[in-house]
Amino acid sequence: MSETPDTPPQGASLHGPLARLLRPLVRLLVARGVTFPTIADLLRELYVNVAEYDFALPGKEQTDSRVSLLTGIHRKEVRRLRGSGAPVSTVPASVSRTSRIIARWLADPAFTGPDKTPLPLPRSAEGGAPSFEALVATVTRDLRPRAVLDEWLDRGLAFIDSEGRIVLAETAYVPRADGNAEAQAYYFGRNLHDHIAAATANVMADKPRFLERAAHYDGLSPELAARLEARARELAMEALQQANREAHAACQTDSGGPCRWNFGVYVYTEQSGSAQPSEAEGGKP
Structure with missing residues (x-):
């Protein structure tokens, strides 16, 4: 991913991780016919929305100029997009x-x-x-x-x-x-x-x-990867069911409020190009 001259070092360090994070999402978007211009428009709107509301200075009115400075989006576009709100999944x-x-x-x-x-x-x-x-x-x-x-x-x-x-x-x-x-x-x-x-x-x-x-091991045989995936599914379901039982019981006496809680797990296996093992939490024996 290319770097722009005005990208600070801490931002440039995110380029590699972002490329890895976004790749499966881009694969889904291309598969579902969502084109780049569509995503570019959505990202532009999200950048303005986040800068407008999440980076406002306490006691000061957020201005088009500051949003433009934070996002790199021209003030004319900022003025058009401000207040439109970002898409929310209900x-x-x-x-x-x-x-x-x-x-x-x-x-x-x-x-x-x-x-x-x-x-x-x-x-x-x-x-x-x-x-x-x-x-x-x-x-x-x-x-x-x-x-x-x-x-x-x-x-x-x-x-x-x-x-x-x-x-x-x-x-x-x-x-x-x-x-x-x-x-x-x-x-x-x-x-x-x-x-x-x-x-x-x-x-x-x-x-x-x-x-x-996450616990992660590389350089595994397909057989071991499949066995670990199956066992991880069992452990994950046990954890989810126990968390659900305890949350359900606790909710019976809770007075309620504005907060939400999410306990999630994921399991992923793939055949990678590298056969070199790397250390995981706890290390590979």
């Missing part, structure tokens, strides 16, 4: 509803077994016994449980077993590529945003605030 209603129902099914003791896994649920039950209808009713009464079930069966989020009970499918934990495109796009933006936001906060702060770590 939570689709179907995503919010589905995620809340699944989270409760995974965490609420009324709908989980002794091993803390989600129980297979009958469609309905009497006397307050656990059922799919009761589960949906704990989250929303605006939709009929049958409508929710039909949607989930169609998307592969649940299936019906030989006893006629509704079973939560493992694929429900993550939106599939052939499932709800709206949900997949939403979580793509949300999860990447939070990961990058945590890493950015750590780089900009004197002392890292957020936990953002």
